[in-house]
Amino acid sequence: MIRPALDWQPRAASKAYSDIRYDFAEGIARIVINRPERRNAFRPETVAQLIDATHQAQFDPEVGVIVLCGAGHEAFCSGGDQTVRGDDGGYHDEAGMPHLNVLDLQMQIRRCPKPVVAMVAGYAIGGGHVLHLVCDLTIAADNARFGQTGPRVGSFDAGLGAGLMARTIGMKRAKEIWLLCRQYDAAAALAMGLVNIVVPLPEVEEETVRWCRDMLRLSPMALRMIKAGFNADTDGLAGIQELAGNATGLFYMTEEGQEGRNAWLEKRPPDFSKYRRRP
Numbered sequence: 243m244i245r246p247a248l249d250w251q252p253r254a255a256s257k258a259y260s261d262i263r264y265d266f267a268e269g270i271a272r273i274v275i276n277r278p279e280r281r282n283a284f285r286p287e288t289v290a291q292l293i294d295a296t297h298q299a300q301f302d303p304e305v306g307v308i309v310l311c312g313a314g315h316e317a318f319c320s321g322g323d324q325t326v327r328g329d330d331g332g333y334h335d336e337a338g339m340p341h342l343n344v345l346d347l348q349m350q351i352r353r354c355p356k357p358v359v360a361m362v363a364g365y366a367i368g369g370g371h372v373l374h375l376v377c378d379l380t381i382a383a384d385n386a387r388f389g390q391t392g393p394r395v396g397s398f399d400a401g402l403g404a405g406l407m408a409r410t411i412g413m414k415r416a417k418e419i420w421l422l423c424r425q426y427d428a429a430a431a432l433a434m435g436l437v438n439i440v441v442p443l444p445e446v447e448e449e450t451v452r453w454c455r456d457m458l459r460l461s462p463m464a465l466r467m468i469k470a471g472f473n474a475d476t477d478g479l480a481g482i483q484e485l486a487g488n489a490t491g492l493f494y495m496t497e498e499g500q501e502g503r504n505a506w507l508e509k510r511p512p513d514f515s516k517y518r519r520r521p
C-alpha cells in the first residue's frame with residue numbers, strides 16, 4: 243500500500259469527473275487516473291478529463307507542480323482502453339466518435355509551464371508508458387513495470403513515443419523496447435535512465451512530495467524557461483514557439499517593452515533611447 247503523504251483535498255472541478263480525480267495540497271495538484279478495474283486504461287472521456295484537469299492546474303495560481311498518477315498500486319496506466327478501440331481510426335467515446343486524443347494530452351503536458359511529475363506504481367504500459375515519458379520527472383515505486391505493447395496489439399506511437407524515448411534512453415534501447423515489446427522492472431528502468439528514482443512502494447508518495455517541495459522552493463520563471471528549453475528542439479518550431487512565447491512574456495514585463503505599447507496608446511513615437519544595447 244502507498245502511504246499518503248499529504249491531506250489531499252478534491253478541487254472543485256473534480257466533481258465533474260467520472261474517470262479521474264483532481265486533488266490539491268500544499269501547492270501540488272494531483273491528477274489521478276481512476277479506472278483501477280482496467281489497470282487505469284484511458285478511454286476518450288478519461289483523456290478529455292485529464293486535459294481539463296491539467297488546464298485547471300496550469301491556470302491555478304496556487305499550483306506550482308502537478309503530479310500524475312494512477313489509482314491504487316497496481317497500475318499507473320495501461321494505455322488506451324482496448325475495449326473501446328474502434329475500426330475507424332480511434333478509441334470511441336460514448337457517442338461513438340473515434341479519438342486519439344491522448345496525443346493532445348502528451349503535448350499539453352510538454353507545453354504546461356509547471357513541472358509535471360509522473361508517480362508510477364505498478365504498470366506503465368503502452369500509451370500509459372508514453373504518458374510517464376512525456377512527464378518531466380518520473381518517481382517509480384519498486385513494483386513498477388514498464389513497456390510498450392503496440393506491435394503486439396496492433397498499434398504504435400511513432401511520434402513522442404518513439405522519438406522522445408530515443409532521446410531519453412538512447413536509440414538502441416528505445417528500439418529494443420518497441421521492437422520486442424518486453425516488460426522492464428523498476429531497477430532496469432532506472433539503469434537505462436527511463437525514471438529518476440526508485441523507492442519502496444509505501445514511500446512513493448512521500449518521495450514524490452519531497453521532490454515537489456524542492457521544486458516549489460525554486461524560481462517558477464526559471465523552471466518554466468528551463469522546461470521549455472529542454473523541450474524546444476524535440477518539439478521543433480512549436481517548441482521554439484513555446485520558448486519564444488515565454489521570452490515575449492518576460493519582455494512585456496520590462497519598461498522597454500512597455501514603452502512600445504505606451505507610445506502606441508498615447509499616439510506618439512516610441513522613445514527607446516534610454517535602453518542599453520546590451521553586449
Ligand SMILES: CC(C)(COP(=O)(O)OP(=O)(O)OC[C@H]1O[C@@H](n2cnc3c(N)ncnc32)[C@H](O)[C@@H]1OP(=O)(O)O)[C@@H](O)C(=O)NCCC(=O)NCCSC(=O)c1cc(O)c2ccccc2c1O
Nearest residue numbers: 279280281283320321322323324344368369391397398399
Ligand atoms: C497492464 C497489464 C500488463 C496488467 O496485467 P495484469 O495481469 O496485472 O492484469 P490484467 O491483464 O488481468 O488486467 C486487469 C483488468 O484490466 C483490464 N485491462 C488492462 N489493460 C487494459 C487496457 N489497455 N484496455 C482495456 N482493459 C484493460 C483487463 O482486461 C482486466 O479486466 P478483466 O475484466 O478482463 O479482468 C495487462 O493488462 C496489459 O498488457 N494490458 C494491455 C496493455 C496494452 O496493450 N495497452 C494498449 C497499448 S496501445 C495504446 O495504449 C495507445 C493508445 C493511444 O491512444 C494511442 C494514440 C496514438 C498512437 C498510439 C496509441 C497507442 O499505442
